[in-house]
Amino acid sequence: MANHLETSPRVELGIDELLSEMTLEQKVAQLQCTILVAGHDEAGLANFPHGTGALGSISTGNGPAADAEFYGSLQREIAGRSGHSIPPLMHGEAVSGWTGPGGTVFPSAIGLGATWNPQTVEQMTEIVRKQMLSVGVRQALSPVMDVARDPRWGRVGETYGEDPTLCAAMSVAFVKGLQGDRLEDGVAATGKHFLGFGFSEGGLNMTSNPISPRELREVYAKPFQAAISEAGLASIMNSYGTIDGELIITSKHILQDLLRDEMGFNGLVVSDYMSINLAVDLNVGADPADGGIKAISAGLDVELPTPFGFGAGLIDAVRDGQLDEAVIDRAVKNMLTLKAKLNVFENGAPRTELIAEAYDPERTTAHSLTAAHESIVLLKNDGILPLRRDTKKIAVIGPHADSVRLFFGCYTGPASIDLAMSGTMSEMAGMLDLPELTASLELPPLAPLFEGSDVRSEPPLVEQTLRGMFGDKTPTIVDAIRRAAPDAEVVYAKGCEVAGTDRTGFDAAVAVAREADVVILTVGGKYGWGSSSTSGEGIDTADVGLPGVQEELARLIHATGTPAVLVHMDAKPLSSEFIAENYAAVLESWFPGETGGTALADVLFGDYNPAGRLPMTAVRHAGQIPIYAAHRRSNSVSSRGTMIMNRYVDGTKEPLFVFGEGKSYTTFDYSDLTIDFDGDPESVVTISCQVTNTGAYDGDEVVQLYVRDELSSMVRPVQELAGFARVHLAAGQSRTVTFQVRASQFAFLDLDMRWMVEAGEMTARIGASSEDIRLTGAFTIDRTAWVDGKTRGFFARVAVN
Numbered sequence: 001m002a003n004h005l006e007t008s009p010r011v012e013l014g015i016d017e018l019l020s021e022m023t024l025e026q027k028v029a030q031l032q033c034t035i036l037v038a039g040h041d042e043a044g045l046a047n048f049p050h051g052t053g054a055l056g057s058i059s060t061g062n063g064p065a066a067d068a069e070f071y072g073s074l075q076r077e078i079a080g081r082s083g084h085s086i087p088p089l090m091h092g093e094a095v096s097g098w099t100g101p102g103g104t105v106f107p108s109a110i111g112l113g114a115t116w117n118p119q120t121v122e123q124m125t126e127i128v129r130k131q132m133l134s135v136g137v138r139q140a141l142s143p144v145m146d147v148a149r150d151p152r153w154g155r156v157g158e159t160y161g162e163d164p165t166l167c168a169a170m171s172v173a174f175v176k177g178l179q180g181d182r183l184e185d186g187v188a189a190t191g192k193h194f195l196g197f198g199f200s201e202g203g204l205n206m207t208s209n210p211i212s213p214r215e216l217r218e219v220y221a222k223p224f225q226a227a228i229s230e231a232g233l234a235s236i237m238n239s240y241g242t243i244d245g246e247l248i249i250t251s252k253h254i255l256q257d258l259l260r261d262e263m264g265f266n267g268l269v270v271s272d273y274m275s276i277n278l279a280v281d282l283n284v285g286a287d288p289a290d291g292g293i294k295a296i297s298a299g300l301d302v303e304l305p306t307p308f309g310f311g312a313g314l315i316d317a318v319r320d321g322q323l324d325e326a327v328i329d330r331a332v333k334n335m336l337t338l339k340a341k342l343n344v345f346e347n348g349a350p351r352t353e354l355i356a357e358a359y360d361p362e363r364t365t366a367h368s369l370t371a372a373h374e375s376i377v378l379l380k381n382d383g384i385l386p387l388r389r390d391t392k393k394i395a396v397i398g399p400h401a402d403s404v405r406l407f408f409g410c411y412t413g414p415a416s417i418d419l420a421m422s423g424t425m426s427e428m429a430g431m432l433d434l435p436e437l438t439a440s441l442e443l444p445p446l447a448p449l450f451e452g453s454d455v456r457s458e459p460p461l462v463e464q465t466l467r468g469m470f471g472d473k474t475p476t477i478v479d480a481i482r483r484a485a486p487d488a489e490v491v492y493a494k495g496c497e498v499a500g501t502d503r504t505g506f507d508a509a510v511a512v513a514r515e516a517d518v519v520i521l522t523v524g525g526k527y528g529w530g531s532s533s534t535s536g537e538g539i540d541t542a543d544v545g546l547p548g549v550q551e552e553l554a555r556l557i558h559a560t561g562t563p564a565v566l567v568h569m570d571a572k573p574l575s576s577e578f579i580a581e582n583y584a585a586v587l588e589s590w591f592p593g594e595t596g597g598t599a600l601a602d603v604l605f606g607d608y609n610p611a612g613r614l615p616m617t618a619v620r621h622a623g624q625i626p627i628y629a630a631h632r633r634s635n636s637v638s639s640r641g642t643m644i645m646n647r648y649v650d651g652t653k654e655p656l657f658v659f660g661e662g663k664s665y666t667t668f669d670y671s672d673l674t675i676d677f678d679g680d681p682e683s684v685v686t687i688s689c690q691v692t693n694t695g696a697y698d699g700d701e702v703v704q705l706y707v708r709d710e711l712s713s714m715v716r717p718v719q720e721l722a723g724f725a726r727v728h729l730a731a732g733q734s735r736t737v738t739f740q741v742r743a744s745q746f747a748f749l750d751l752d753m754r755w756m757v758e759a760g761e762m763t764a765r766i767g768a769s770s771e772d773i774r775l776t777g778a779f780t781i782d783r784t785a786w787v788d789g790k791t792r793g794f795f796a797r798v799a800v801n
Helices: 008-021 024-029 041-045 064-081 109-115 118-135 164-179 213-220 222-231 252-262 275-281 288-298 312-319 325-342 352-358 361-375 413-421 435-440 460-473 477-484 506-515 550-559 577-582 596-604
Strands: 033-035 054-056 089-092 188-194 235-238 268-270 377-381 393-397 489-493 518-524 564-569 585-588 668-676 684-693 699-709 720-729 734-742 755-757 760-767 773-781 797-800
Touching: 008 325, 024 312, 024 325, 033 041, 041 064, 054 064, 064 089, 064 118, 064 352, 089 325, 109 118, 109 164, 109 361, 118 164, 118 352, 118 361, 164 188, 164 213, 164 222, 164 720, 188 222, 188 252, 213 222, 235 252, 252 288, 268 325, 275 288, 288 312, 288 325, 312 325, 361 596, 393 477, 393 506, 413 460, 477 489, 477 518, 477 596, 489 506, 506 550, 518 550, 550 564, 550 577, 668 760, 668 773, 684 699, 684 720, 684 760, 684 773, 699 734, 720 734, 720 797
Parallel strands: 033 054, 054 089, 188 235, 235 268, 393 489, 393 518, 518 564, 564 585
Antiparallel strands: 377 585, 668 684, 684 734, 699 720, 699 760, 734 797, 760 773
16 A cells, blocks of 8 residues: 555545455444453454454553553554554544543633634644654544533533634634644544534433524534535544434434535544444334444444444345445445545554653643633622732632542543542443453442432542642642742632532531631532533533532622632533622633643732633523524524513523623723725625723733624524634733634525525624624625535634734
C-alpha cells in the first residue's frame, strides 16, 4: 500500500485494489470493534481471527508511555490478523480533553460554550491532538454537536448550549484543532449525536425527538453541516434517538438521504455504543442479524463497541442473498479511506517522541487555566466582588468547597475513576457488553445511597485518589482561596452533601457564616456516570433546581445576614429564583476542570475579570421548558403585546437569566454602528461598531450580533445569533469590531424545503446579551435567491482593530 496512498486518486485506487483482495470475513472484521484490557488482551483477541477495524482504548493505568507501548502492540497484533496488514483505528473520548492518564482536563463542554471563544477551543484540541497522537489513538468520539434546549437532559453538559450558531462555531473550532491542517498528522473528530439528540420527550435520554423536518435541518443539523463544510469533519456518530417514528440507527432517511445526499458528508459513520442492541430492544430489529442488516443498509459503517449486529449474521446474509455484498464494500471502503487519510497504514504507531511536548504542564496547565477563567460567568454583582484581600474572615461553605472530584464533568478520567470505585460501571452504556472486559474487572460493592436519595455517596477513596493524581495543580476551592488570601482566616463547613436529605451539617455551616465577614457558598450537582452522580449520561432530572437540600442551605446562609457570594457548579445554569433575587453575587463555574479552583479564586479576588456568557437560557423552573433566545414568533416571551393569548396563570414567562448574559467588573459602551450591504443575496453584509471600556478594570467584552427577519413567508425566530467576538479592552481603550456575514447565512427552508434567502428588510442588533441590545440598524435584501445549503454561511467572520 505504501506508494499508492500518497494522493487522493491513488488512495482510492489502492483501496479498491485492497478491497478486491479481501475475503468476506476480512471485510466484515473491518466493520467490527472490541475493547481489550492489558493482561486479558490475548483472550479477547481469540474471538477475532481476522482482527478488527476499530478498537476502543482502555488505559493500562501506568501513564502515556505504558499506554503507547500497549496500544502499539495491540495494533501490530490486530494488523497481523487482518490478512493485509491493516491496523485498527483506535478511538477514545476528548470532549473535555483526552481522557487517558496524564491527559489535560479542560472545562466541560457547556463551560467551553460559556467562553464564547472558538479560538480557546481550537487551541485546546491542538493540545488534545498531540496527546492522542503520542499514544496512537487516532479517532476521538468528540465533539458533541447537539443543540441542547432542555436542562432536564443529563447530557446537556457535553454540549455547547442552546444556539445553533454558537454550537456551529465551537464545533468547527474543535474539529480544526483536532484534525489539524493535514489529517495524516491529526486525529479524526467524530461529530455526535446525529441527529436531534439534545431535544427529547420529557428531557429523557434515548427517547423520541419531537422535531419537525424543517427544524431538524435549520437548527439541529447546523453545527454538523458547518463542521462538514468548513472543517472537513471525518466521522459522524448516530444518536440513539427516534425522528418521526424512525430509529436513527436504521434510518436511511437520516443516515443516507440527509447526511450524505443533502449535507454532502463523505466520511465514516460509526455507531453509538450498542445502538443495534437498541434496535432489537425497540423491536425494530427482530434479532441481532436483522438489526445489523437494517443498520448497514441505512448507512452505518462501523459498529461500536463490540459485534452484535455486525457479526456472523452479516456474512450469512450476504451468502444467502439477503444482503448485497456491495453494501458491505461501501462500509469497508469508508473505513479504509479514513485509515488511509490518517496514514495509519504507513505511520499509525504511537508517536512517543511527542509525549514530552504533549504533556508539558507549562503549556497544558496554562491553557486549562485560560479556558477555566474564560468559562466563568458573573450573573449578578451588587458590588461585593471582587473581594478585598484584607477581608479578615472568609467562610467557604457547601458540598463543592473542598472537593477535587466536583471540578470534573462526565467523559473525563476522574469521572471514570469515580465510576469504577463506586461500583457503578455496569450502569455505563456498552462497557460490560464485553466478556473479556467483564472478566478483568473486580468491581467494588455499590456505594451506599445518600439518605433520602437515589444518588449514591462517593467512596472516600475517590477523593484520595484524585488528590494524589492532581496534587498542587488542582487545589480545592477552599485551598485556592487560602492561597489567594493568605492573611485572611478562611474557615470551611460542608453544610450538606451534594444530594440527599441529611441536614445535620446545617448548624455548623450557619455558625461559621454568622462569624464571617463574607461567605462563599458553593452549590450544584455532580456530573458523571452511574448512580453516584446527579447528572450525566442516562441521569436526567424532572427538577432543574439544586439537588438535595442545597436550596434550604442557601436560604439559611442568607438569613444570617452575612454578605454572600453564590458559586454554582453544574452542567446547566442555575434555576433558583430565591438565590437570583437575594444573593449579592452569583457566579456560574460549571465543571471547570483541573485548574477550576485557581480560576475561581482569581475571579473572586479580581486577579481575573470574568467575561463568560450564558450559552443556555436559565429557566426559573421546569415548567418553562423549552425556552431559548431564538424562539419562533408567538412562542415564549415574544408574544408580549400581540393578540396571541398565551400566559402562565401561575407565573411569569420571563427566564431567570437570558442567553448570552454575563457581567464584568468594568463597563462597556457601544457606538458608531455601520452597515454596508449592496442588497445582493449572494454577497456579504459588513456590520461594525466601536466598543469602549469605560470602567477602571481591564477586561473582555463579548460583542453579540443578532439578526431578525422583519417580514417572512414562514414563521421565523424573533432573532438569530449571527456572530460574536470576545474582545479584550484595557481600561479606557476603544476597539472596532467588524462582522462579515454572508447573506446566505440568513437562508431558511421554504415551503418546498429549499434553502432560500428571502427579499426584505432585516434588522441587525448588537449588544452584550440577547436582551441587552445597545445598537440597532437595518439593511435590505433586494431579491429572493435559492442557495446550496451545504455552502451557505454559518456564522460571521470577525475582525477586531
